[in-house]
Amino acid sequence: MAQKARQGSPTLWDRVRQWAGPKKPVLHEDPKAEGNFEVEENQPRNPYTEIMLLQGHENIVRHIVVLGDERIATAGDDGRIIIWNTRTGARVVTQESHKKPVTALVQLQMSGQAFLVSASVDHTVCIFDVISGTLEHQATDVRNNVKCLVPLHRVVPDHEALLCGGGRDIVVYGPSLELLDRIERDEAEEELRTLLPIKNGRIVASANLNDLLTFTVTNDNGRVRLTPLTVIITGHPDNVHCLVAISEAQFASGGLDGSLFLFSSHTYKRTSWTSQRATFDKEKMPASSLTYYAVNHMTVFERFIFVAIGHGFAIYDSSGEGGEPLVDVPRAHRSTVNRIVVLPRGLRFVTCGDDNAIRLWSFEDCQPKIESFGAPKLPSLDTALAKARERGVKPTCIGEMLGHSDAVTFLVDLPRAQAFVSCSADKTCIVWRSGDQESSLRCREAARNLSGPVPP
Numbered sequence: 001m002a003q004k005a006r007q008g009s010p011t012l013w014d015r016v017r018q019w020a021g022p023k024k025p026v027l028h029e030d031p032k033a034e035g036n037f038e039v040e041e042n043q044p045r046n047p048y049t050e051i052m053l054l055q056g057h058e059n060i061v062r063h064i065v066v067l068g069d070e071r072i073a074t075a076g077d078d079g080r081i082i083i084w085n086t087r088t089g090a091r092v093v094t095q096e097s098h099k100k101p102v103t104a105l106v107q108l109q110m111s112g113q114a115f116l117v118s119a120s121v122d123h124t125v126c127i128f129d130v131i132s133g134t135l136e137h138q139a140t141d142v143r144n145n146v147k148c149l150v151p152l153h154r155v156v157p158d159h160e161a162l163l164c165g166g167g168r169d170i171v172v173y174g175p176s177l178e179l180l181d182r183i184e185r186d187e188a189e190e191e192l193r194t195l196l197p198i199k200n201g202r203i204v205a206s207a208n209l210n211d212l213l214t215f216t217v218t219n220d221n222g223r224v225r226l227t228p229l230t231v232i233i234t235g236h237p238d239n240v241h242c243l244v245a246i247s248e249a250q251f252a253s254g255g256l257d258g259s260l261f262l263f264s265s266h267t268y269k270r271t272s273w274t275s276q277r278a279t280f281d282k283e284k285m286p287a288s289s290l291t292y293y294a295v296n297h298m299t300v301f302e303r304f305i306f307v308a309i310g311h312g313f314a315i316y317d318s319s320g321e322g323g324e325p326l327v328d329v330p331r332a333h334r335s336t337v338n339r340i341v342v343l344p345r346g347l348r349f350v351t352c353g354d355d356n357a358i359r360l361w362s363f364e365d366c367q368p369k370i371e372s373f374g375a376p377k378l379p380s381l382d383t384a385l386a387k388a389r390e391r392g393v394k395p396t397c398i399g400e401m402l403g404h405s406d407a408v409t410f411l412v413d414l415p416r417a418q419a420f421v422s423c424s425a426d427k428t429c430i431v432w433r434s435g436d437q438e439s440s441l442r443c444r445e446a447a448r449n450l451s452g453p454v455p456p
Contacts, residue, residue, distance in 0.1 A: 039400045046360055046399030047418070049435030052089045053403075053428060056082050061423035063105040064412045065116065067130055072412070072421055073116055074429055075102035081118055083133060086414065086421065086431050093133030097126050104149040108163060110175055117163060119146035125165060125177055139177040143184070144168035148195045155197040156217050162224065164217065166192030166205055172217055172226050181226040183215070196243040196251060198265040202229065204251065206240040212253060214268065232268045234261055244298040246305065246318045254295025258309050262318060272321060292336075301342040302381060306349060308337040313351055315385065326385050329394055333357060339411045341420065346381035348398075350420060352408035358422055358432070360399035363388065403430045 040046075059077035066072055070087045079098035082091055098120035107130070108115045114130040125139040125146055144167045152162040152172070162180070163173045168191050171182045190207035197203055205213045212232040218225050234240060238256040245251045250271065252262045262272035297308040304326070305316045312332040314325040333353035342349045347363045363384035388394065406426035413420045418434040 039397050043399050045362065045364075046401075047434040047436060048360065048399065048401060048420075048432040050433045050438045051403055052086070052431040052433070054082075054084055054089060054091075054431065055428055056080070056091050056094065057427045057429075059101070059427060060409065060425040061427060061429055062409050063102060064410050064421055064423055064429070065105050065107050066412050066414065067107065067114065067116075069414070069416045071130075072414075072429075073105065073107075073130075074423055075105045075118060076423070076427075077101040078427075079120060079122070081105065081116065081128065083116075083130070084429070086417065086419070089431075093128075095128055095133050095135070097128075097135050097138065098122055098124065103145060103147050104165075106149045106151060108151050109153065117149055117151075119149055119165060121145055125149075125173065127177060137177040139173065139179070141179070142171075143182075145191075146171075147191055147193065150195045150197050150203070152197055152201075152203075152217060155199065155201045155203070156219060156224075162217065164195055164197070164203060166195045168192075170195075170203075170205065170215060170226065172224055174224075180224040183226055183228060193241075194243045196245060198245065198251060199248055202265075204232070204243060206243055206253065208239045210234060210236045210239060210255075212240060212243075230268070232263065234263075235270060235273070236261065241295050242298055244300055244305070246300050246303070250318060252298060252305060252318070254298055254307060254309070256294045258293040258295060260295060260298075260305070260307060260316060272318070274316060274323065274325065294336075296337060297339050299340055299342055301346045304346070304381065304385065306340045306342055308340040308351065311335060311337060311353070313337060313340050317385075326389050327394060332359065332361075332397075335407075338407070338409055341411045341413050343413060343420075344415050347384060349395075350411055350413075352411050352422060354407040356402065356404050356406060356408060356424075358401040358404075358408055358411070359397055360401070361395040362398045363395050365393075365396050401432060403432075404428065 057076050057078050061074055061076035063075040064072055070085055072086055073083045075081045079100055081095040083093040085092055100121040102118050102120050104119040106117050108117050116128045116130055119125045123142040127137040129136055146165040147167045149165050152164050156162050165171045169182055169184050172180045174180050190209055192205045192207050194206045195203055201217045203215045211234050214229040216227050216229050234253055236255040240253045240255055242254045249265050251265055254260050260274040261270055264271050292310045295307055295309050299306050303318045305318055307314045312330040315327040316325050333355050335354035337351050337353045340351050349361050352358045404424040404426050406424050408422050408424050410423045418437050419431055421431050423429040
């Protein structure tokens with residue numbers, strides 16, 4: 001179906017015409033209006049002018065895992081896990097072992113072979129072979145829903161295949177999904193939302209609480225043990241929404257109020273902080289208002305933290321002492337920003353949100369290009385951010401992509417292919433590619449077919 005769409009089905013072309021043709025700048029008369037930004041006319045610097053539609057899910061798609069240069073796995077609320085070839089659009093594998101929504105999807109390496117591990121609302125955890133899609137192992141004795149999964153081979157190197165899952169309880173699985181240890185938590189306690197492995201077999205966990213929980217996984221003569229350690233008093237005035245590792249020595253937490261705190265991975269002491277977006281009484285505010293301030297996603301490039309926060313984004317320097325962000329764009333979208341993905345070099349990044357839009361941002365205008373032997377040399381992200389802060393300028397929105405008809409839930413980058421993939425509540429995924437590169441590849445393929453191999 002994806003291949004037919006690529007050849008020009010009406011559904012695809014209807015979507016292409018929404019954004020691929022000439023565009024006028026998107027302007028709002030009120031400078032305080034939500035989503036106030038300007039897109040360059042005709043989007044000359046937006047390379048993502050070619051798309052491939054992937055259709056196969058029957059409900060919201062929430063998860064994407066990159067399996068290689070030309071393969072991804074997707075999963076969502078229909079319980080399906082689909083492996084795609086992103087070059088051809090072919091559906092390589094469709095796995096339907098889960099009967100309810102998939103809550104977590106990760107890749108796991110065992111003995112040099114790649115596997116997919118998934119968890120579902122149906123109280124099962126499964127391991128699939130990435131090549132054949134064969135169900136290798138399934139855990140059906142899961143006491144509660146597993147909301148998050150993380151491989152532990154980096155923090156417990158003696159057991160490469162260890163996997164940790166969190167929900168109401170926190171559990172550790174072996175290579176065949178055998179239960180190695182479990183910490184049962186009270187039914188009244190909040191379910192774990194995120195697990196973050198750090199050094200020396202330790203795991204930091206967030207629930208719908210102000211503070212963080214820590215656990216340790218140890219290997220005692222072949223017996224794996226899971227032990228609660230301590231509670232980290234974060235200082236967040238409201239719930240912790242997400243976690244991200246900055247380096248081996250540092251991690252960060254983001255809160256419902258928009259605050260961002262940095263901690264030492266060794267001592268758990270807070271090393272830096274940022275100002276919160278808002279001070280409010282959660283009990284007196286409607287639920288719809290809370291998302292305007294929440295930290296929804298964080299990603300790290302070099303020492304900089306890119307944060308999807310409320311309807312916009314901010315960028316922080318993890319080496320600073322705290323305070324204000326280097327860049328703060330509070331109204332980048334017309335609704336909640338769900339993900340932020342940094343593209344290679346860090347000078348461009350992509351955001352997506354509940355307004356169905358994907359936006360491409362650039363720091364390339366923050367400093368003039370330097371000529372080096374006749375070729376323009378772009379500034380580093382460090383230099384561009386320093387200039388942006390000095391001049392008080394913000395990144396430029398150089399592209400707006402409107403291929404989805406509902407909220408865009410997830411983004412991943414395919415750096416070698418000069419592409420990225422999005423998934424949406426409209427049940428579809430889209431591969432966004434560089435039109436110039438695709439045109440060049442087609443020309444080379446045509447020349448090869450006509451006259452044999454061409455020089456590289």
